Amino acid sequence: MKILFIGDIVARIGRKTVVKILPDLVKKEQIDFVIANGENSTTGNGMTEDTMKEMMAAGVDFFTSGNHIWKKPEFMPLLDDPKVPVIRPANYPDGTPGRGWQVIKNPFGNIAIINLLGLEGYLNAYLDNPFYKLEEILKKIGDQASIKIVDFHADITSEKVAFGLFADGKVSAVIGTHTHVPTCDARVLPGGTAAVTDVGMVGPQNTSLGVKAEIVIQRFLTALPKKHENPTEGPVWFQSVLMEIGKDGKAKSIKRVDIDSEI
Numbered sequence: 001m002k003i004l005f006i007g008d009i010v011a012r013i014g015r016k017t018v019v020k021i022l023p024d025l026v027k028k029e030q031i032d033f034v035i036a037n038g039e040n041s042t043t044g045n046g047m048t049e050d051t052m053k054e055m056m057a058a059g060v061d062f063f064t065s066g067n068h069i070w071k072k073p074e075f076m077p078l079l080d081d082p083k084v085p086v087i088r089p090a091n092y093p094d095g096t097p098g099r100g101w102q103v104i105k106n107p108f109g110n111i112a113i114i115n116l117l118g119l120e121g122y123l124n125a126y127l128d129n130p131f132y133k134l135e136e137i138l139k140k141i142g143d144q145a146s147i148k149i150v151d152f153h154a155d156i157t158s159e160k161v162a163f164g165l166f167a168d169g170k171v172s173a174v175i176g177t178h179t180h181v182p183t184c185d186a187r188v189l190p191g192g193t194a195a196v197t198d199v200g201m202v203g204p205q206n207t208s209l210g211v212k213a214e215i216v217i218q219r220f221l222t223a224l225p226k227k228h229e230n231p232t233e234g235p236v237w238f239q240s241v242l243m244e245i246g247k248d249g250k251a252k253s254i255k256r257v258d259i260d261s262e263i
Helices: 011-029 049-058 073-080 130-141 157-167 213-222
Strands: 002-006 033-037 062-064 101-104 111-117 147-153 173-177 194-196 201-204 235-245 251-262
Touching: 002 011, 002 147, 002 173, 011 033, 011 049, 011 201, 011 235, 011 251, 033 147, 062 111, 101 130, 111 130, 130 147, 130 157, 147 157, 157 173, 173 235, 194 235, 194 251
Parallel strands: 002 033, 033 062, 111 147, 147 173, 173 194
Antiparallel strands: 002 235, 101 111, 201 235, 235 251
16 A cells, blocks of 8 residues: 655645645545645644645545644644544553544555644653653554554654664554655665654745744744744645555555646
8 A cells, every 4th residue: 555644735835735635646546545734734833624625635634733723722623523534643641632543444444543742842840751652552553454554743853763763563654754864875674664853844945844944943043932933835845755555564665756847
């Protein structure tokens, strides 16, 4: 089974990039299932039902997220609906809106998608340890799905690498997200788990993680906050990884699929 995982989609320009590139890519690579991190897809922060549907129409089957999923309060009630293909990190406290993992029925074989936040860099005492949380979730999944994909949304590279090695042989893939900066370490680990420290983003080039460069530079020069703005046109990146996974849940391969384009 070929599964494409798309990096953090940033704002309207990122969505337009997905609409432009994804349909042809799915056909060219004969992709069976598409996952994307959508937490930045609406004005750079959060999601809405309309933006979700726009990306689904372009070919995204399921969305993971991260700490920015809460930025659009109107979307929060939808997170509790199992028919809405969006999950939030599983290691938030019990009672938090939404689901942290979900099993998707698929003709090739059921797919379990799991979302977790790293701890390092967040210093958030309210999050459960993602390592223990993964073990807990895998027990609940049991034999419901042989293919298991984890979005590990985290800041620190050492934590992300360690988590991938911890999960090796237990899941099909550990895909790092959050930094918007792609890493060149995509590989299949010894136990059959595909891993990459960060898949990157879909959004504008010549920016700071999708935000207009001059805004971020001024923040570093003055230490004063300023509202983030995203470009609406110009050169863009589409950054993703393509995995081939067997029916036994073991990854056969993983490769970067990075495309430069213009909006």
